[in-house]
Amino acid sequence: NLSVVVIDEAHHYVGSLGASFQGLLWRLERLARHYHARPVIIAASGTIANPREHLQTLTNQAFVVVDDSGASQSERTILFWDCTRDPKTPPSTQAAYLTRHLIRMRRSVVVFSNTRAQAEYVAMAGSDRSHRILPYRSGYSAEMRRRVEHELRSGSIRGVSATSALELGVDIGSLDTVVLNGYPGSISSLWQRLGRAGRTDLDALGIVMVGGDPISRSLLANAAELLERTPEHAIAASDDTDILTRHLLLAAAELPLEETSIEDGPGATAALSDLVNRDLLIKDGTTYRSTKQRPHLGTPFMEREASYEIHFQGTRDHRAVERISIRQALREAHKGAVFLHFGTPFRVQRVDSERREIVCIPETEGHHTQPALFRSLSQGRILEHLEPHPTLGIERIEALVVEQVTGYKEFDQQGRQVAKRKVTSPIISSPAEAVVLTCVDPIYLGIDPEDLFAGLHALEHALAKVLPLLTNGGTSDLASLTLRNGDAPSIVIYYLTKSHPSTMITKVIHNLHEALSLAEHLIAACSCASGCPFCVLDARCDDEVIDKGAALALSRLLGKISVGTALDSSGDEEG
Structure with a gap:
């Protein structure tokens, strides 16, 4: 009896998440067809450049785009606020004060920040006895988030300080003002956030x-x-063999899997053979059957890293607990940090790495902290070694991504720095596969050695923008670094492998020549003078050592070098 399937927030399903969602839709459609159902799919998407193509990738069905969703659209005024006009007041503090002023003028406001800590700080600094601003972010229970939504709809509060969590699936029609505490990193996200206001007349x-x-x-x-x-394109990692393997296993348990029902391709063939070899499937003629009755119970929809549990002491609700990932705990809840929970500051008193528990006590001064994060990459076994040119080395390696908080700055409620402290925090290391591109002779390439790091760093950011188009990855699937390495700096593009081998890095190395060519075009076509977010700047990077001219020269020189054929590695060499 299934007749309609609705996909809301379709733009959210990109990269590995998009591939997992694609597998889920394929399994649903397969079961529906078995029971003679032909459901119509209706999808709603935020602002993206390719809604039709994206939905066809996710569902393998044709779509008609309806441009006018029927939602009312009032007149919209966009204002750019230059925070440097008041250099003594940090941007987040200005955002908090501006939001409080707008609420006093009886505007209904949502202010978006790019981090959880910023969203909490704006809520704390912008509230007073008469006007409350409530925070809204991931990590809160569903009950807490529904409470914020209810209070905003009912008019008991007129201000919310949110992260991107409010971009998805929350319709609060009474909002008339949006404040962006910083550029969100993409045009799509810019319009999705601005579009939260003005949904009425x-x-x-x-x-x-x-x-x-x-x-x-x-x-x-x-x-x-x-x-x-x-706006940017939405891209799902539709050829990720690891995710394909997972969904083939589950599909065979839901209904015996016929070879003829699977699209022919080396990925599916290899995945089925792998599952048979691991005794997870048995083959009976042209039919595959699962050896386990409910493999779903041990198969996560998406791999998630382990988390810490934060306990807040001295609160009215003695059960106040929050869960955050290991990386978030490293950055936001190291010992001595001020962690903001629902607009209230708490000082991290104890971190138990073995039990993965964090204990916080109330912070009476209203201060907040900002960590100094060290991140590097420890190279391991060489998987492939390429020799495209004597001045350039390209290797595919196993690696560990290493992160540690080495200290933190402390600020008062007005954003003035009051202390700078060192801290010994646990080292977080995550297995990864990486492509390392090392320039060993800049003079031969005609690049001044002093400009090499800045040029490679800028080129790294340009490559990060174009690689998702060539690897079918989302912007969060791949990460990158530029390492100084003395006189031989390197661009490192890596993929956190978690518990399974990576296919993403193999696609990077096969598309590297084309990626360099696209990066060259991206940089050359941009009309900015010294770099902007659309060519060589990255909002997620704190290092401002960038040289657009050197990046353009390097992309042209490296793009002319043929990547060549990978040479067999002995497998014993250590980086």
Whole structure:
């Protein structure tokens, strides 16, 4: 009797998450067809460049795009707020004060920040006895988030400080103002956030707050161009063999799997052979059957890293607990950090790494902290070694991504620094596969050695923007670093492998020549003078050592070098 399937927030299903969702839809459609159901699929998406193509990838069905969703759209005013006009007040503090002022003027406001800590800080600094701003982010229980939504709809509060969690699936029609505490990193996300206001007949106001960093200055100098730019493409990792293997196993348990029902391809053939060899499937003629009755119970929809449990002492609700990932705990809840929970500051008193528990006590001063994070890559076994040119080395390696908080700065409620402390925090290391591109002779390439690191760093950011197009990965699937390494700096592109081998890095190395060519075009076609978020700047990177001219020269030189054929590695060499 299944007649309609609705996919909301379709733009969210990209990269590995998109591939997992694609597998889920394929299994649903397969079972529906078995029971003679032919459901119609209706999808709703935020602003992306390729809604039709993206949905066809996810569902393997044809779609008709309806541009007018029927939602009311009022007049919208966009204002760019230059935070450098008041250099003594940090941008997040200005966002908090501006939000409080707007609420006093009886505006209904949501202010978006790019991190959980910023969202909590704005809620704390912007609230007073008469006007509350409640935080809204991931990590809260569903009950807490529903409470915030209810209070905003009912009018008992007029301000919410949120992360991207409010971009998805929450419709609060009474909002008339959106404040962006910094550029969100993409045009799609910019319009998804600004679109949260003005869904009724009220005129909408959007305020984009920009600071003194290079990305902000570039946006301010090209504000009109920013608003006219085409949104990014949504890309699902549709050929990820690890995820395909997982869904083939589950499909065979739901209904015997016929060879003829699977699209022919080396990925599916290899995946089925692997499952048979591991005794997870048995083959009976042309039919595959599961050897386990409910393999779903031990198969996660998405791999998730382990988490810490945070306990908040001295609260009215003695059960106040929050769970955060190991990486979030490292950055936000190291010993001595001020962790903000529902707009209230707590000081981290104890971190138990063995039991993965964190204990916090109330922080009476209203301070907040900012960690100094060290991140590097420890190279291990060489999987492939390429020799495209004497001045360039390319290797595919096993690696460990290493992160540690070495200290933190402490600020008062007005954003003034009051202390700087060292801290010994646990080292977090995660297995990864990586491509390492090392330039060993910059003079031969015609690049000044002093410009090499800045040029490679800028080129790394450009490659990070184009590689998802070539690997069918999402922007969060691949990560990158530029390592100084003395006189031979390297660009490192890596993929956290968790518990299974990576196919993503193999696609990177096979598309490296084309990626360099696309990066060259991206940099050359951009009209900015010294770099902007659309060519060589990255909002997630704190290192501002960037040289757009050197990056363009390097992309042209390296793009002319043939990547060649991978040479067999002995497998015993250590990096």
